[in-house]
Amino acid sequence: MTQSLKMALKSLSGNKMRALLTMLGIIIGVMALVVLVSLVSGATGSITSMVSDLGSDLLTVTVSDDKGDPIKLSTLTEWSEEEGVGEIAPSASTSSTAKYSSTSESITVYGTTPSYYNVEELNLLLGRFLLTTDVDDNNYVCVINETTATDLVGYLDCVGQEISIDGMKFTIIGVLEDSDSSLTVAFSSGSMVAYIPYTTLLRLSSSVSTDITEFYVSAADEEDISTAETAITELLMERFDEDEDAFSVSSQSILGDTLNSITTILTYLLGGIAAISLLVGGIGIMNIMLVTVTERTREIGIRKAIGATRGVILRQFLIEAVVICMIGCSIGIFLSWLILELVSIVTASMGLTFGMNASVVVVSIVFCFIIGVVFGLYPANKAAKIKPIDSLHYGG
Numbered sequence: 001m002t003q004s005l006k007m008a009l010k011s012l013s014g015n016k017m018r019a020l021l022t023m024l025g026i027i028i029g030v031m032a033l034v035v036l037v038s039l040v041s042g043a044t045g046s047i048t049s050m051v052s053d054l055g056s057d058l059l060t061v062t063v064s065d066d067k068g069d070p071i072k073l074s075t076l077t078e079w080s081e082e083e084g085v086g087e088i089a090p091s092a093s094t095s096s097t098a099k100y101s102s103t104s105e106s107i108t109v110y111g112t113t114p115s116y117y118n119v120e121e122l123n124l125l126l127g128r129f130l131l132t133t134d135v136d137d138n139n140y141v142c143v144i145n146e147t148t149a150t151d152l153v154g155y156l157d158c159v160g161q162e163i164s165i166d167g168m169k170f171t172i173i174g175v176l177e178d179s180d181s182s183l184t185v186a187f188s189s190g191s192m193v194a195y196i197p198y199t200t201l202l203r204l205s206s207s208v209s210t211d212i213t214e215f216y217v218s219a220a221d222e223e224d225i226s227t228a229e230t231a232i233t234e235l236l237m238e239r240f241d242e243d244e245d246a247f248s249v250s251s252q253s254i255l256g257d258t259l260n261s262i263t264t265i266l267t268y269l270l271g272g273i274a275a276i277s278l279l280v281g282g283i284g285i286m287n288i289m290l291v292t293v294t295e296r297t298r299e300i301g302i303r304k305a306i307g308a309t310r311g312v313i314l315r316q317f318l319i320e321a322v323v324i325c326m327i328g329c330s331i332g333i334f335l336s337w338l339i340l341e342l343v344s345i346v347t348a349s350m351g352l353t354f355g356m357n358a359s360v361v362v363v364s365i366v367f368c369f370i371i372g373v374v375f376g377l378y379p380a381n382k383a384a385k386i387k388p389i390d391s392l393h394y395g396g
Contacts, residue, residue, distance in 0.1 A: 022288045023328030025281025026371070030332025030364050033274035034356065035339050037267055042354035044263040058119065058251070059217040059229055061236070065246040069239055070211035073113070073135070073198065079235055080115070084227030086218035089116035090198055094205040098152055098192065099164040105152050107192040109142075109165060111201025111208060119218045127159040127174030135197040143174040148192040163194075166204060170196065225251055271360070275367065281328070282371035289321050289379035293386075300386050314384035321376020322369060329368035333361060 063071060076088040091112050098107040116122075117129040125146065134141055142165070149156050152163065153172075161172050176195075201208050219228035233249055240246040293300075300313060333356075340354045347354070 022324055025284040026325055026328030027332040029278030029281045030329050031336050032277050033364050034336035034360055036270040037360040038340055038357040039354055040267045041357045060250045061215050063213045063247045067240045082231045084220050084231045086220045087115040087119050088217050089113050089119045090212045090215040092208045096166045100153050103152055105192055107194055110195045111198040113198055119216045123177040125175045125177050129174055135199050138199045140170045141173045142170040143195040145176045145193045146178040149175050282375040285324055286375040293379050293383040300383055310384040314380045317380035317383045318376045322372035325368045325372030
């Protein structure tokens with residue numbers, strides 16, 4: 001075996017350019033497989049992390065038909081005491097015009113309760129969020145985001161200032177950090193947003209009903225969102241006469257599961273395409289090995305004449321095919337690592353990093369070995385079957 005390996009390496013070194021061109025198909029195939037799958041894997045990890053940061057323990061409930069038994073604020077308070085359920089916060093919104101001094105801007109106003117802060121995992125920079133007394137007393141107070149503070153008021157530390165929303169004066173009691181920590185904040189990032197008591201929104205906008213049609217639910221245990229989902233679904237089914245079409249309950253974890261399914265399919269598709277490249281490279285190796293067998297016909301005859309068996313000849317040419325594949329695989333893996341490092345440097349500013357996927361590297365090595373064996377077997381077998389007398393008379 002060692003002797004066959006040495007002879008294979010000697011044969012390759014004797015014609016370096018042809019060997020390199022033969023490996024090119026394998027190199028490109030390995031690079032395609034490793035780079036593409038690693039990029040998808042890295043992007044999936046980053047996106048999944050972003051989705052997870054939005055809060056995987058959050059349920060969104062939308063009511064489309066209340067069956068004459070609408071949900072009120074008191075109803076949500078009762079439901080928040082159910083086992084497995086954390087906090088519940090209603091949400092209603094309207095588009096308004098906000099004014100401060102001579103500045104006037106369009107703003108999205110959300111009506112909610114104090115629970116919204118924890119449910120949506122918001123972050124305060126200054127001041128405080130809404131209190132229960134603000135909701136009970138219909139106080140004209142608001143919590144704004146960074147964008148509203150800087151673009152409308154003109155500076156961040158604006159707690160205590162008054163702004164006008166649709167002609168009604170509101171006192172700023174807090175400023176929220178602009179971040180992607182919640183789905184609502186993520187979608188409104190860069191927009192002007194204000195949060196006011198739910199009861200106050202009812203007075204501000206005639207288009208908002210006293211009947212709650214949308215609310216958010218957090219799980220008592222972040223690791224057990226299913227219990228909260230089951231509890232809320234049972235309460236809604238009981239209230240709406242077992243009509244599951246009257247409402248919908250969605251979880252952000254479903255978004256993550258769907259994303260994982262899509263990226264898994266994408267990974268397999270890209271891996272399949274790259275595998276085709278490797279097969280093409282294998283065909284190229286078989287073609288060159290057939291040429292090599294023809295060129296070395298006299299050598300084969302001489303070796304057989306001095307005692308080399310059919311198995312020895314078969315093993316020699318098979319090892320040559322495998323060696324070509326494995327060297328090409330090694331070069332492809334190295335170049336893949338280099339490309340991924342360069343891509344990571346370029347995308348570092350976007351918070352994306354791409355590392356080499358260890359599993360796909362192993363798959364590449366195994367696949368290249370199999371290709372070497374499969375596509376080298378026919379040329380090796382052809383060489384082994386050459387008769388000594390025919391090869392010695394060969395004049396090619």
